[in-house]
Amino acid sequence: MNDWQTDKRQMASWEQPAGSEGPQQTLPLTEYLQLLWYRKKLILAITVFVAIVGWIHVNQIRSIYTASSTLLLGGQQTQPVEIDAVLKRDYWGDQVLAEMEVLKSRNLARKVVERLKLQNVPEFNPGLREPEEGLFDFLDYLDPRRWIPQSWKDAVKEAMGGETRVDPVEPPTGSEQEDLAKATATNILKGKIKVEEVEFAGVVIISVSSWDRNLAARIANEYPEAYIVDKLEARFEATEKANTWLSEQLAELETKVGESERAVEIFRDERGLGDVAGGGLLDRQLSELNSQLIVARAELAEIGARLEQIRLLNVGNTNRLATMTEVLSSPMIQQLRSQELEVLARQSELSLEFGPRHPRMLQVQAELGEIRERIELEVSNLIAGLENEADFARARITQLEAGIREVQGEFSEINQDAVQLRALEREAAANRALFETFLSRFKETSSTQGLETSDARVLSQAEVPGGPSYPNRRQQLTSIVLMGFLGACGLVIGLHFLNPGLRSPEQIRQSLGEYVLGVIPLVSSKAPMYDYVIDKPQSGAVEALNSLKFSLALSDPDIEMKAVQITSSVPEEGKTSLALSLARVEAASGKRVILVDGDLRRSSILRKLGMKPGHKGLSDLVVAGDVELEDYILRDEKGRMDIMPIGTAEYANAGDIFSSLRMEHILGQLKERYDLVVVDAPPVMAVA
Incomplete structure (x- = not known):
């Protein structure tokens, strides 16, 4: 049995053993890390892309500034007259919570709006804002309705009977518009106010958020002032109401006193009770x-x-x-x-x-x-x-x-x-x-009356904030980059499981019952590997090819390895590059090497070596019979080896060539003249 038959036997040994369940999809942690490292460029590209988009998005977020003032509720006040107030002034316990609700009330917010005229500020009046451009505003142009000219829309409406008439609504007057603007500003301001209590201290912190740092400080300082004024006004009004009510009650009581005393005298006179x-x-x-x-x-x-x-x-x-x-x-x-x-x-x-x-x-x-x-x-x-x-x-x-x-x-x-x-x-x-x-x-x-003092006082005024409270661009950008990195890793792992295959020697051994002869690494050079092994004879790729050669030699020690057939499962898996690289490494060691192109359908050796196609080769030699081999062999000067191209004769099936006696005779002649014959065979599954 010659070496060619041995090669065919080795090809057949790659069939999946009976009872095998296929490649395992569960990977150990080290292989996950290897997979991520192998796809590091894709992961880096996705992460960088997400980081750029995130940076653009974060920088388009409007900055928000927060200013805070501190207010003491129920502070000790020196009253000019020690008289029990008409109103009960107990701010402790539940009263503090009640006063906090007053601070958050709509009534107080409305007073702040009126005092600062916030209805004229675009932040608090959406009608005064200019349209903002967002990162994804270009998507609006994808709306098909924007592609139709307005004249066409009007013509269609007119053809369909015109638009439905709606009774016109009377526009609001100037005062109504002003009230509406104030109401809108009040609603917006309530959403920007935060009132917090310092536990067991009777102190509240009033925080205000705004697009403008100066405006945030102004509102934060205005709120306690408005609150104190509101409390004084409420007490003054309460005193006014109390005095009015007391006056009415005094008038009624005075009448009752007179009537009751007269009733005593009349009864005493009528009954003769001068002295009881x-x-x-x-x-x-x-x-x-x-x-x-x-x-x-x-x-x-x-x-x-x-x-x-x-x-x-x-x-x-x-x-x-x-x-x-x-x-x-x-x-x-x-x-x-x-x-x-x-x-x-x-x-x-x-x-x-x-x-x-x-x-x-x-x-x-x-x-x-x-x-x-x-x-x-x-x-x-x-x-x-x-x-x-x-x-x-x-x-x-x-x-x-x-x-x-x-x-x-x-x-x-x-x-x-x-x-x-x-x-x-x-x-x-x-x-x-x-x-x-x-x-x-x-x-x-x-x-x-008129001597009312507030039992609340401002402990600290709000200062203009030095930086925005939102967004935390560094934190958000870090989170976006981290999510992009994790998403890229997840994508790589997902693609790995969506594209099942054998990716490690362990998987091959477990699934097929065969051992791997060698692992050839990818080279980072722009030059193809078959040129890289000549330029870098001490590289790891050359060492891997030498290991593969020794593994092939040791696969059957009783037979001298004179011929090697290299194939793959499907095209574009790198078998031709491997055949060229192995042949050049062997030739560089001083051996006589010939590379035979046996891929009838996708021959690429001449193209890879920069030679013109159309040379006679293996197919012509099989057809011609006994002729001189030199007419069908080309020289690769850079690789210092010979090449037999596929030839120009057409065959419907590559199996007709490789299984013919003429092919065995040609291989025998080549093994006599060369130390190693490398055959670039067609893909197994492509010709099955």
Whole structure:
């Protein structure tokens, strides 16, 4: 088997192994960096382009200047008169937030506009601005409507019946235009104001942004002044309103005081209440009657208790009755008791001499029974007397109660009139006190009117800013350049994945199961690589070609490498340049080298070497048969090697040449005459 067949076998070995899934798209970080470095020119070009466009855009952005002034809310003020103000002046806590809203209010912005006449400044009046040219204004000319002449548009409208008539709107008057301009300027100014609070300090910072640095400082200084004036005007108006209201209230209260005092006098005269204190006589009389009633009720209770005690005792038990106070206090009963004791004594003496049925004993018993009957009669009389006393006590109580009711009736009438009188007097006193309070407050507010001072003061005036607050051109341009660089890197990586292929020895080994024989670097020289290897024999490209030559020689150590066929998958992959470069490097080492052009469709060797086409070559040699090889060989003096061009004979298929026996015979002759035969074969996929 000759070298040509070995070359064909090596070509076939590049087929993708069965079961392979194709090239892997996942790249390690180092290969990403290599990819970005390989495309560094594209990345740099995109980054520079984006930077230029960004620089133009940033420089077209209008500069905005910000000035700030500082205002103290609720500052300690020395008041000429220490009087509680009609308005409550507490700016701490939520009041600070309320005052900040006042600073941001439309009313205050309108006053600043009027004081500085901002409606005449183009920044605050869009109608006074001149049209600005932007970076992309040229895109307006791409609108097809701008290409049509106005006369054509008018003709079309006239042909379609003319424009629809709309009732004309009456233009605004001069004052209306002025108000509209002020309203517009106010809206714009509100968007340019920023009010911030210094925490727990009662201090606010007023920041104003403007196209003009001087105007920004003027507005920032005008805002606190307008705020202070507005507060003073508000207090003055509030004092005016308070005085007016107090005057009205004083007039009404004065009328009420007079009416209430007259009502007291009229009521006192009508009811005869010259002195309400005269009701004390009835009080004393009622008190005496109540005291007598209490005594009478106590006596009745005592008599009732005695009667009840006597009734409960056995009337016949003279011994127990004798111990009662009423019995002891009765002379008749005491006398009868004495007689009873004497009779009992005689009865006791006679009982010693006589029996119970003796006449003298019977006489004594009869005398004793008579005495006891008389005692019982006296006790009955005593009970009757107590009952009479009880009846008298009840009558006395009834009489006293009637007297008390009579006095209470009189006292109630007097009290009702007195209560009504005191109510009228209290109303009159309240009206008088309220009148005096309002009169005092009216005098206070009248004395302080015109002496109003502001409890807010300016801590620091705004200074003219030295530079714009927006845009930060350096930062924006840096961001744009960074985004352009990252976008370019993303574009390179995206294009890499959109154009799949084998780009590294590892991918070739993993996908095809073959090892790479060599890697030829691109040269930065303007000269083609096949000239560069002659001009720079010590360059890295020459070393890479030598490595490729050694790899080819070691691919099959048992066979001497006499012929090399170089091909590619598709055209324009650099196979011809590689064939020329390899042949020239081998020739430069002193070997006899011939380069055979075998690309029937896209032959370019003669053109690359600057030789005229039309020379006889390989195709003519295959057709002619056994002839002298010198007639079909050209000399490359610069490369010190021979060249066999493709020739002028036409073949429909390159495979007819390379698979013919005549081709094998020609290669055999060439290998006998040369140390190395390099064949520039056509692309594999192009002729498949």
